[in-house]
Amino acid sequence: MSAVAADVPKAVAQRRSHPTAHGEARFGFAMIALSVLFVAVFTAIPIIASLGLSFFSWDVISTPQYVGLKNYQQLFNDGPVLKSFGVTLGMALAIVVLQLTVGLALAVLVNQRKLVWVRTLFRTAFYLPLLASTAAVSIFMGYLFDYKFGVVNYYLGLLGIPNVPWLTSGFGAAATIVLIAVWQQLGFTFVLFVASLMSVPTDVLEAAQIDGAGPLRTLFRVKIPLISPTILFAAVVALINAMQLFDQPYIMTKGGPGSATTTVTITMYQKGFQNLQFGYGSAIAIVLLAAILIITGLQFLAARKLVFYQ
Amino acid sequence: MTGIHSPGGSIARRTVLKAGAAGGLGLAGLADLAACGNSSGGSSSKSLKMLYFGEQAAATQLQNRLQPQISKLDANIKFEITAINGTDWNDFLAKVLTQVAAGTPPDIISVATEGLQLMASKELAVPLDDYVTKDLAALKEYFADIHPALIESMMYQGHLWELPDSFNAGNMFYSTELFQRAGVVPPSEGWTLDDFESAATKIAKFKGINAFGWVVRLWGSWTSFMYANNANLLEEGKYDGGDWLWNKAYAGDAAAAGRKGGWKWGAPTANSEGTVEALNYMIELTKKGLSPSPDVGGGGTLQGLFASNRIGMSIGGGFWAGGLTNAGMKNGSFDVTMFPKWKSQRHLFGAGGYAIFKSSKKKDLAWEVLKLLVKPETFDLVFPGNVTTPGRKSLVTAERYAKTGPKHWSVFYETLTKHPDTAPIPAPPYYNALATALNQRTTQAISSGNAKAALDGLQADLEKAAGAS
Numbered sequence: 005m006s007a008v009a010a011d012v013p014k015a016v017a018q019r020r021s022h023p024t025a026h027g028e029a030r031f032g033f034a035m036i037a038l039s040v041l042f043v044a045v046f047t048a049i050p051i052i053a054s055l056g057l058s059f060f061s062w063d064v065i066s067t068p069q070y071v072g073l074k075n076y077q078q079l080f081n082d083g084p085v086l087k088s089f090g091v092t093l094g095m096a097l098a099i100v101v102l103q104l105t106v107g108l109a110l111a112v113l114v115n116q117r118k119l120v121w122v123r124t125l126f127r128t129a130f131y132l133p134l135l136a137s138t139a140a141v142s143i144f145m146g147y148l149f150d151y152k153f154g155v156v157n158y159y160l161g162l163l164g165i166p167n168v169p170w171l172t173s174g175f176g177a178a179a180t181i182v183l184i185a186v187w188q189q190l191g192f193t194f195v196l197f198v199a200s201l202m203s204v205p206t207d208v209l210e211a212a213q214i215d216g217a218g219p220l221r222t223l224f225r226v227k228i229p230l231i232s233p234t235i236l237f238a239a240v241v242a243l244i245n246a247m248q249l250f251d252q253p254y255i256m257t258k259g260g261p262g263s264a265t266t267t268v269t270i271t272m273y274q275k276g277f278q279n280l281q282f283g284y285g286s287a288i289a290i291v292l293l294a295a296i297l298i299i300t301g302l303q304f305l306a307a308r309k310l311v312f313y314q
Numbered sequence: 315m316t317g318i319h320s321p322g323g324s325i326a327r328r329t330v331l332k333a334g335a336a337g338g339l340g341l342a343g344l345a346d347l348a349a350c351g352n353s354s355g356g357s358s359s360k361s362l363k364m365l366y367f368g369e370q371a372a373a374t375q376l377q378n379r380l381q382p383q384i385s386k387l388d389a390n391i392k393f394e395i396t397a398i399n400g401t402d403w404n405d406f407l408a409k410v411l412t413q414v415a416a417g418t419p420p421d422i423i424s425v426a427t428e429g430l431q432l433m434a435s436k437e438l439a440v441p442l443d444d445y446v447t448k449d450l451a452a453l454k455e456y457f458a459d460i461h462p463a464l465i466e467s468m469m470y471q472g473h474l475w476e477l478p479d480s481f482n483a484g485n486m487f488y489s490t491e492l493f494q495r496a497g498v499v500p501p502s503e504g505w506t507l508d509d510f511e512s513a514a515t516k517i518a519k520f521k522g523i524n525a526f527g528w529v530v531r532l533w534g535s536w537t538s539f540m541y542a543n544n545a546n547l548l549e550e551g552k553y554d555g556g557d558w559l560w561n562k563a564y565a566g567d568a569a570a571a572g573r574k575g576g577w578k579w580g581a582p583t584a585n586s587e588g589t590v591e592a593l594n595y596m597i598e599l600t601k602k603g604l605s606p607s608p609d610v611g612g613g614g615t616l617q618g619l620f621a622s623n624r625i626g627m628s629i630g631g632g633f634w635a636g637g638l639t640n641a642g643m644k645n646g647s648f649d650v651t652m653f654p655k656w657k658s659q660r661h662l663f664g665a666g667g668y669a670i671f672k673s674s675k676k677k678d679l680a681w682e683v684l685k686l687l688v689k690p691e692t693f694d695l696v697f698p699g700n701v702t703t704p705g706r707k708s709l710v711t712a713e714r715y716a717k718t719g720p721k722h723w724s725v726f727y728e729t730l731t732k733h734p735d736t737a738p739i740p741a742p743p744y745y746n747a748l749a750t751a752l753n754q755r756t757t758q759a760i761s762s763g764n765a766k767a768a769l770d771g772l773q774a775d776l777e778k779a780a781g782a783s
Binding site for chain 1: 411412606615624755
C-alpha cells in the first residue's frame with residue numbers, strides 16, 4: 005500500500021471528526037427534519053393509524069370494538085363498495101388515457117410554434133385550470149352542465165338539439181366528470197411534455213431529418229421514445245390522482261345518478277363520516293392504497309419494456 | 315386503561331387513539347383530533363357554545379343579538395355560536411360528530427328532526443324531562459302555544475330531547491304569475507292530484523318553464539307524494555311513554571290525544587306498493603315533461619329557479635316565504651296551498667329546536683338559554699325575515715307575512731291543525747345512511763325509469779343500515 009493510499013482513511017477520519025463536519029451534519033439533519041416530520045405526521049403515521057383503525061368498529065362516540073379482519077371480510081362481500089372500485093378504475097383509466105394523449109398532442113403542437121410568446125401563451129392557458137380550486141370548478145361546471153338551465157344545454161337548444169342529461173344519466177355523468185377532470189389536470193401533463201420535448205437533443209432531430217424521417221415518424225420513433233420516462237412519470241402521477249377522484253363527483257352528482265359516479269373515496273367518506281363506520285371506512289382506505297400500489301407497480305413493470313432511458 | 319382486547323372485546327376510545335389508531339387518508343384526521351381533544355368536552359368556563367346550521371356571518375350576528383340577554387343570565391358568560399355549513403342535514407350532522415370526536419362538543423345544539431334520534435340514541439344530548447318538570451309552570455304558556463305534534467316529534471323513547479321553536483311542513487308553493495298566464499285557477503286547499511297534474515300540463519306549455527320542480531332529499535321531495543299516498547320508507551310506530559308531559563302540559567288538549575313517547579321507525583318498507591307508486595308518479599311526471607330531473611341537495615337552486623319564474627310549482631314550507639323574498643320575489647307573485655290530495659292529504663314536516671349536549675359542564679345555564687331561545691320575542695332574533703315557520707301558533711300572524719306574503723300564510727300552521735295525520739319525516743337513528751341511500755336510489759330511479767328496482771335496492775340498503783345501527 006502506498007503512503008498516499010494509507011493517508012486516505014486517515015484524512016477521512018480527520019474530516020469526520022472535524023467540528024465543522026459535525027456542524028454540517030447537524031445542519032443537514034435540521035434541514036431535512038422538518039420534511040421528515042411533515043411526512044411522518046401527515047402521511048406515515050396516519051397511514052399506519054388508519055391500518056390500525058381498520059381492525060376496529062368505531063362510531064366516534066362509543067367505545068371502539070376490536071373486530072379483527074371483519075371489516076375486510078365485509079368489504080369483499082359488499083356489492084356497492086366493490087362496484088365503487090370498478091367505477092373508480094374505469095373513470096381513472098379514461099382520465100389517464102385522455103390526459104396523456106391530449107396533453108401530448110397539445111404539447112407537440114405548441115412545441116412546433118416558433119414564436120416564444122405563442123408558446124408561453126398556450127402554456128399559460130392550458131396550465132391555468134390547474135390553479136383553480138377543484139371545488140369551485142366543480143360547482144361552476146355543475147351549473148354549466150345542468151340539465152334544466154345549464155349554459156351548455158342552452159346553446160345546444162339554440163342549435164335545435166334537445167337537452168342532454170349531462171349529469172342525470174349514468175354514462176353522461178361519468179363521461180362529463182371524466183372530461184372535467186381531464187380539462188383541469190391537463191395542464192400538468194402538458195407542461196411536463198412541453199419541457200420534455202424541448203429537451204430532446206436537436207442533433208438527434210437533425211439526424212432523423214437527414215435520414216428522411218417525416219414529422220410523424222420523427223414523433224413516434226424519436227421524440228416519444230426519448231421522452232418516455234416523462235410519459236411514465238406523468239402516467240403514474242395521473243393514475244394516483246385519478247384513483248382518488250372525489251371533489252368533482254361529490255359536488256356535481258353526489259355519486260349519482262344511482263351509484264354511477266360513486267368513487268371509492270366517496271364510499272369511504274359516506275361509510276366513515278356519514279354512516280359513522282370509521283373502522284370500515286379505514287379498511288376501504290387501506291384497500292384503495294393497496295390497489296394504487298399494485299397498479300403503480302404494474303406500471304413500472306410495463307415500463308421496463310416500454311420506457312427508453314438514454 | 316386496557317390494552318388491545320381479543321376479538322369482540324372492547325378497548326377505551328382514547329387508548330386506541332393514543333396508540334395511533336388515528337386517521338389516515340382523511341378518516342385518520344378525525345381520530346387524530348379526537349386523540350388531542352379535551353376529553354371532558356363542552357366549552358370553556360367563560361363561554362357557552364352553540365352549534366348552528368348555516369353561515370358563520372349569520373351566526374355571529376345572532377350571537378351578538380342574543381349576548382345581552384345571555385349576559386342577564388350570567389354576566390361572565392360569552393355566548394359563542396359556531397355555524398356549520400352543508401348541503402343538507404346529513405352534512406351538518408357529519409360535521410357535528412367531527413367536532414365531538416375532536417373533543418370540542420358544544421353546550422347547546424340547534425338541530426332539526428333529521429338529527430334528533432341520531433343524537434338521542436348516541437346519548438350525545440340529555441333528556442330535558444327533569445328540567446321541563448321543574449319549570450313546568452313557567453313553560454305553561456310555551457306548551458299552550460306549540461302544537462303537540464311538534465313536541466312529539468322531539469321525543470324519543472318517552473323522553474323530550476329538544477324544545478322546538480320552528481317547523482316546516484311540505485306545502486305546495488306556486489307562481490301566481492305563471493298560473494295567471496296559463497289561465498289556471500289558483501288551487502284550493504282541497505285540490506287533488508288530478509288538479510295538480512292538470513295545472514302542471516297547462517303551465518308546461520310555456521317554453522323554458524318547468525311546471526313542477528323538486529329536489530332529491532328526505533324532506534319535501536317525492537316523499538311528500540309518498541305521504542299523500544299513505545306510504546312511508548319505514549314502518550311507523552310510537553314509543554310508549556311521554557305521559558309525564560302530555561298529562562301535565564297538554565291536559566285537555568284534543569290535539570294531544572293519542573300522543574306518545576316519540577316516533578318509532580321500524581322495519582324498512584321502501585319497496586311497498588304505495589312507495590313504488592309514489593316514485594313511479596314522479597318518473598311519469600318527468601316522462602310527460604311536467605318535471606325535470608331533480609338535483610340532489612338542499613334546494614337553493616330550486617328556490618332560485620322558482621324566484622325567477624322558471625318553475626310553476628314546488629314543495630316548500632314557511633321558510634320559502636323569506637327565501638323567495640330574499641331571492642327577489644315580490645309579495646303577491648307567489649302563493650301557497652296545501653299539498654294535493656291523493657289517497658289522503660297527509661303532509662310531512664320537520665321541526666327545529668334546541669338540545670343540551672351531555673358533555674356540557676354548564677347544563678343548568680344551557681337550560682336557561684334554551685328557555686330564552688324559545689321565547690316569542692327571541693324568534694325573530696334567531697330567524698329574521700320569515701326564513702322558517704314559527705313553532706308558536708301565536709307568531710303565525712297576518713302581520714308577520716304582510717311584507718313577504720304569501721297570501722295564504724295560514725296554510726303553514728293549519729297543516730298541523732286541519733290534517734292531524736300529518737307526521738314528521740322518517741328520521742331514525744341511522745338517518746345519515748338513510749339519506750345517502752335515498753339520494754342514490756332516487757337518482758337511479760329517475761335516470762333508469764325503474765322505480766321498483768331502485769326501491770328494491772333502497773330496501774336492501776335500509777335493512778343493512780338498520781342492522782348496523
